Amino acid sequence: PSAIDQLVQRVEGLTLAGLAQKYPSTHPEYNSLDLYRAHLSGALSKISGVDTSIIFPVVMWTQSLEKGDFVVAVPALRIKGSKPDLLAQEWAAKFPEDDPLFAKPVLSGHFMSFFMKAGPLIQSTVPIIRQARKEYGKSPFHGLRDPKDQASGQKRIIVEFSSPNVAKPFHAGHLRSTIIGSFIANLYEACGWDVIRMNYLGDWGKQYGLLALAYERNGNEEELKKNPIDHLFKLYVQINAEMAIEKASIEAQKKEGKDVSALEAQSLDEQARQYFKRMTDNDPAVLAQWQRFRDLSIARYKAVCQPLHPTVFAADPEAGESQVSEAYMSEIAEKMKQQNITKEDNGAVLIDFTQHLPGKEGKRLGTTVLRKRDGTALYLTRDICELLGRNTKYGFDHMIYVVASQQDLHLKQLFQIIELLGYKDIAKKCQHINFGMVLGMSTRKGTVKFLDDILKDCAEHMHETMKKNQEKYAQIEDPDATADILGISSVMVQDMSGKRINNYEFNMDAMTSFEGDTGPYLQYAHARLCSIRRRVSLSDEELDSADLTLLQEEHAVNITRMLSQWPDVLQNTLKTLEPATVLTYLFKMTHVISSSYDHLKVIGSEPELMKARMALYDAARITLANGMRILGLTPLER
């Protein structure tokens, strides 16, 4: 029998099938804590007479191990007429000493804390993890508890993330979108979803007109060939600066009451607009130039994204603003006109949300242009058609846009327009996952380095640190690759440490430190577990046969309690969609592990004890690595 079967057998009268029938939302084969919760509900029901359907949902996690594994607040059981504190005392007294899974509850007022008994916990959890390996924590239920929701088969999600703009800097917003988006994609995949990772390139619009203009004026073929992106970027920065000066001067003259219409007609802005118009009109020469810049940029982004997420660009290289068809946009435009969603103003087409939504909501969404006077579409216009197109093409159950909070309004407008068009059901499936800014990393003025240079700096920084321990350094096969992974881990962990919505300061020294809750610390914790395993050189079979009853120390119990939470943490993360939910857990876990090394020595212990402890550390290594992989980190072995 499998480890979970053995655990089930400990409880008299319990079978997996019986459990599934009584608690249809539990999946003990994937999450052994479900069994604990179900059993606890049954035990408490016997004592209190309260139905399990009321108890089960209020069996809660605790904040820390000292507070138990589960806690029940007696008032949550809604028993009228009796004092909750007294009821807690009465039930605690009645709770059987010989319960197979739990010790007698510990009381604090009306809170009943339950601790899992060490023996069954360790003897089931360690084998469960070591059997499941990379699968430990994953489950095929889409994170939906109700089996009714599972009926329709596997669900599909599109996660759109990264989405940089061609020929413009890959800025911190794209970095965060890439980190958070790839995490969300991994998370949904681990919970059984069919995940489509999508990168919606910003490769269309007036700014390409502007870039082409810049190239026409100041470009240099030689330099472009030598270092395409740096050259294009230089031109981009230069023309933006010129345009800013020009704009300011026009403004100033306007203020003085001068007629600026001639100046405006010749302005860079106007020229860029005209150039873009030629693009949308399919002028072959102009399109060829655009294609060239686009290809060069994509090559660069691929290089930047490779260490962050290798599949970002592989996912759907076809997605991008340029791919939204003009014909489809006209069709939708016509529809919006028919339905009186849009109105014309001086040749432009706009939407005034206050006409459609009463009160605050309409005001908040304001008025926005969907088509300019020259007939060209805008960012929002393309997003509308892209969204509807994706729905037809992929038939998704859910779609997530991972985009900076600066675009909150844009996405609200987008989803609202979809609703106004009569596609409420489609709008309901769409979700914006936003995030705050990274401070101290601005690229706007071109004074700051490219993101890949920053990543290189972090890697170099890590490489220097590694060299400080010559003995260990010599053991690393590919120090450059290791330094790269450490560098990117520092950046990613710093990014994922806080709530998504918070801004944070880019701090190279803090994030590359091996001390504190950093990427390098997490990598170190993993590598240390790998190193123990290497040094004892026990085979998997030997570990399988370890006598786990030898693990009795509090440290062993606490490690196991932490490890047993992983499937729950993953399910909970699907609700928060916060990388910090996983990260906080992993740090808690690594702290419990690291404080145990002095107490649970492997090397130098009796052979049987060594095997048992090694099996425990092996389970810890597996769980830590699984968590790191969900976050998009590559666990290092040395």
Ligand code: ARG
């Ligand atoms: N390319 C855009 C930018 O850099 C982000 C795209 C977000 N996705 C979308 N469907 N609008 O600002």
